Amino acid sequence: MDSKTLLEIQHISKSFSQTKALREVSFNIMRGEVRGLVGENGSGKSTLSNIIAGVYCQDSGKIILNGKELNVSSPIEAEEHGIALIVQEIGTIEGVSVASNIFLGSEKKFVSKGLVNYRKMNEEAKKALNEIGIDNINPALNVEKLNLEERKIIEIAKAYYIHPKLLIVDETANALSSHGRSILYSVIKSVKEYGGTVLFITHDLEELVKVCDGVTILRDGIYIDTCYGEKMVINDLKVEMVGREINDHYYRTDEESIVSDKVVLGVTNVYTSALKNINFELHEGEILGLGGLSDCGMHELGRLLFGLDQPYSGTISCYGETKKLKNPAEAIRNSIGYLSKNRDTEAIILQSSIKDNICLCSLDKISKFGFAFPAKENVFSEQWINKLKIKLKSKSQYVADLSGGNKQKVVLAKWLGRGSSILVLDCPTRGIDIGVKEAIYELMNELKDKGHAIVLISEELPELIGMSDRILIMKQGKIVCEKKRSPQITESLLIKDMI
Amino acid sequence: MEQKNNKSLSSNNSDRWMGIFINVFPFVGLLIVIIGFSIFSSGATIRLSNSIEVFNQSFALLLVTAAALFLLSQDCLDMSIGATIGMAGAVAAYISKTSIPIAFISAIAVGLLIGLTNGFLHGVLGINAMIATLAMQFILRGLLLIVCQSGTIGIAIGMYALDNTALKFVICAAFMVVCYLFFQYHIYGKQCKAIGAGKTATIQSGVNVTRVKVIGYAFMGATAGLAGFFTVIRTGAAMYNTGNMVEFDVLIALILGGMPINGGADSHFRSAIIGALILGVLNNGMIMLGLGTYPQLITKGLIFIFVLALTFTMRYQLNKNKRL
Amino acid sequence: MSFGLHTIVVKERFKMNKKIVNFIVVLMVPVFLYLFFLLLRPASFGKASTIYIIFTQSFITCIIAWGMQFLVSMGEFDLAVGAEMVLDCIFAALLSARIGFAGIIIGCIVCAFVCGVIKSALYRMMRIPIMILTIALVYLLGATGGLVTNSSALTIKSAYTFLGRAPGNIIVFAITGFVVYLLTNGSVLGANVRAVSGSVSIARNNGIHVESTKIKSLILSSMLAGIAAIIQLSHGSGVTPSVGLDSIQNIMQPIMSVFIGFVMARYINIVFSIFIGSILMSIISNGITALNWSSSIYNVVVGAILIVIMAYMNIAEISVRRREEKTGAMKNMKECGTI
């Protein structure tokens, strides 16, 4: 290998239970470069970065750092090899001080005479913060006194503090305001200056092109391509990310949207701590796309529609009449179904049979005097298993060992079985292989034709553009723009609104 | 944790065997205990007379275990079962002097009340189940001491007639059948298991978890009341320590019956019956062999921990995803 | 079941004046309780000796509570501590009969350590909630004690009991308190515990070994229980095995002190707040004796208090969340000029 290469990724594969997150991925990263890593959600960006940073460990393949094979079992070890990761989700712990957060897991550094010297730690933390140009955060302060952006900045400081050889930034920009971003970019610059390398993951391609020297594209866990300099043209990148022109065959084919004007779900002036003045109407047979950055409030809105959260003010109305959705049960009674973003923990019961999962919320329908006997359950579940073509060994098989797509189908089967006519789907295709995605899109179309109304919450713009009759883009809890279905809509158009 | 995934696809075969073992070992356990003791005691334990005693002695246990199944299947514990039995028994004994039917009703009513309180504390106020019920246990034991101030509370002579094996058998059988139906086939039973397997998902399937929990504790309490009634009939009086340590017996019984400690879809009704029987035979046998209090406790404790360890590690191997 | 302690165990350092105010506020609580009993029975509560006794009697409770706090803040419960202490005392008494005073210390500490190791080994193996595991252990340890002693009472020579009375117990208590303070606020373990109680997953991703943190805390709680056992044995100068769950009854006070401690930890350092909690408990038990209430009341009171505290903690947590939600929503509404 030549001395310019810092990191060689060789044939990395990783699968979570049945879904393949990474397939035989291999590419190199040079010293001192800022490398972008792009791909749709579920294309394996985060998985890869987590493997490099030692959060996960790969099923097969190896990572070579400076010519030596790197096998780390924990982020702390990775840190010792000079690899730092800024994670996508919240990485700070409430209830402990900023300093303790910055040096979480490495308190030993400050042990003198068997005790952690917190004064020293605070000073160190102050330094760390100053290094990235922050001086208004008291390192002794409890993190829960800070807002999300400040917490992210603390994580940046934490990552930069060790002057990593390789700094991995995983979709951090999303949570940051312009000020925060400028800090992040200056950090990236200075890492580059002292000869370090940065692996930068983001959705925002403009930003990416500005910051990065080169960019690597992943698609569905497969390495596609790496291109440098002027070759980084946003649209080409997109094409490569998605692997097809937008409006590819397996999205909806019809260009204009036919929607009955019967309103099934209405939201008026809803406020919560995460949502600001939400107003929209959902019509029968409409697919309403909700897009935005992951913390823009669309997921909260989804929970709200299903009665998991209550609006602080404002009203929700189903079929014209105002309803108080105190809890999911209430929502279900109003024939609302919900597919949560974190499917495995919230939408289905992994350690329970497919049959039970499908029947669970329809039990009252298939039971006599409250008794639901196997015969009936089998008939019921079979009917929906066949309708949705769920691949399985047997009905009494546990959901845990189904593939992501089939799990998703089980959830849908559950709601269709219940006869819910309003479906709130939060990232229905997250972490699912192309094939199944397609099936789910088809299904959505069918449902649309049958007159179901669907709220499609998604972080994948092509999906939104491809599927929805209307797209609402949210930003910091507000609906910032509404776009009717038309071939003119492009991702860049939406992204502009999102950021 | 993640590393566990590496071989998630492999070792399906051994998994299958483990699964079979987990389902079979309660039966095996029962056989071992019965045969073992009948050999040790040169057949004394399997005489009909003794078998009847075993039934009489484990009657209360059978009832409460069946009821506790509903709770444990939703990953809840009740440490106040014994105290509830004591309290209900005391009340029943006290009232029996005026009227036996009323005594019967009031025993169940008291149990129900206690159960509802537990349900409220855990289900509504969300206090950790074990702590809440443990506190409840201490309160009840305290009250029991005050209630029994005047000495033990004796039952009315007329009540002795009720201590008749046939009657108990009928009641027990009926109770078991009802519980079986409800646990395996009724919506409620299914919801219990669902909660144990995945609470959030169950909530998002529109199950009112609070209600399920409160009902569970209420039923537990009522059953404990019933058990208390028959316990005092059996002993002839309620004492400050009536029903001592029953909750632990229940836990052991369920574990021995092959119940997963945190409930879920793997819980079957047979666990209750088999477990209770194993424990009944075990207790009876250990007395027949003349084991003292401490060896008895130690044996029970060790068996408990061991079976727990065995089944739990196996289940852990079987469904790692659960804890990811 | 993390008890939302991450919202409750909040420490405000570097705010000297505020700290003092808080300290006084918290100190008021036991003072008021004391005054309450003083009014009910001035004759007995009016004396310095009573105050002294209230203090000394809170030592044992407090030390056990200090041991428990680590596990409890991580949402785990060790109910075997009581049974362990009995066993510690038994071994100490037996040993002291052979090798004199040293036997008491060695016996307690060694036995405590062994118990701790057994517990952690079982936990490591089974990964079941520590509470269930320890419930089983309560019976085992209790019965072991019974077998060892043939359920007869053991006593130690009165020459060895000076750790049970002033100044012995005060010194032991002070030293233990100092060590615990350092462990909680100065040690890596303390930091890890805080991290785990905050968020298991993040802690794990930052290379903190959650299991081993819990195991360390398990052993720690056993060790502190061992120290408490030393004072207990010296104070009572005798020990009898306890069967079944009786030994849990003995640790109800510490458990409650821990919870009270967590509630108060918003205002002062957890170590002190737990001490104050145990003083509260000791005031109550003394009060009940002083009023010569039927001592059966005691169990009832203890249980009730525990429930009330737990309920309070949960409700407090919920209301905090509600308030945050509300303020957030209000902010947004202002922002959009709706109000």
Next chain:
Amino acid sequence: MLKKVAALFLAAVLAFSLVGCSGQAQSSSGTQSSGASSSSSSDIKIGLTIYATTDATSGPMCKNMQAACDGMGAKLVITTDNQDLEKEVSNIENLIANGCKAVFCLPYSDNSIPRIASICEKAGVYFGFYWYDLATKSTHDVCYNSKYFLGNIYEDDVWSAYTAMQTLNKAGASKIGMFGLPTGRTTTTKRDEGIQKACKEYNMNVLVTDRVNTNTSDAAASSVESMISAYPNLDGIVIAGMTQTCLPGVIQALKNLHLNGKVKVACIDFNENQTEYFEKGLINGVIGGHFTGCAWLAVLAINKLQGTPLTDKAVSIQDQFIVLQSAEDAKNYTSYLYNELPYTKDEFAKMSKKLNSSFTYDDLLKTIKAYSVSDVMTRHNKT
């Protein structure tokens, strides 16, 4: 890894349980075999259920009964019931199932007697009560109407408590703090009665009572401290039960408060350290030593079962307490009644009509009446 640990643990469990059980098994089988060896008619099996078999009170009880059975040629099966009514009943059933021809127990409640009686009648097994007085009419009738009722041996618990208070009064104490058994037992009520009686007669009064902090010495010690601080004029402590646990704590607490000797102490039931305490003048009186009840029941039963009944009707016999008031007494008691048996096997053998036809019921009564330290010393000529 897990499997390995599991395997190891399994081994440990087996080892443990083997040790635990075998140890016990030996002791119990030991009792039986010794019975068998010592007599020709070893088919007679007698059952006892008692709260424990080893502590300072139950230990001697069992030893004496064992001696009686060995001496007169019968097997003895002992089961423990840790003062749990339910367990007691179960034990009786199991003892009968185990082939015992006579079972003895201490009914923890009057109202359990009809049940016990009916069980034994159904099985045609003789039964008798130790440490138990058939005070109430109803229970008395229930028993005496049953032809399987042998009789009951009882002590006067009112008297014992009364005497304890008396010793305190002699020592000049009048304001008493009391430790008691949990309420809800016949013994408790009786002893309370006795204490009240003494209070009236010697106008003493019980200022404070503790029935909860008796399960550890430390708790007792704390309780004493609280008592003293609450009632500084307290000058006597009576321990009516749980002596084993309480006494060390009480003594220690008094020591810490420098009140030894100033605050008088008297207790019911013997304990291991009383001699030392007497020597140091830490306690003023101990009432106990009622450890022969079961032996007498055994004598009655075995004679009956051997076809040579001492008496045809059921009998209620009161046996004697031993009152210790000086180190002297305590020493003698320990050496002659505790370390040695008050009655040797041979003495018991003489009480079997089969082996000694001259023995009569009245002789038995005399022997029981005579039971005292000095009596034992003279019989075993230890003076």
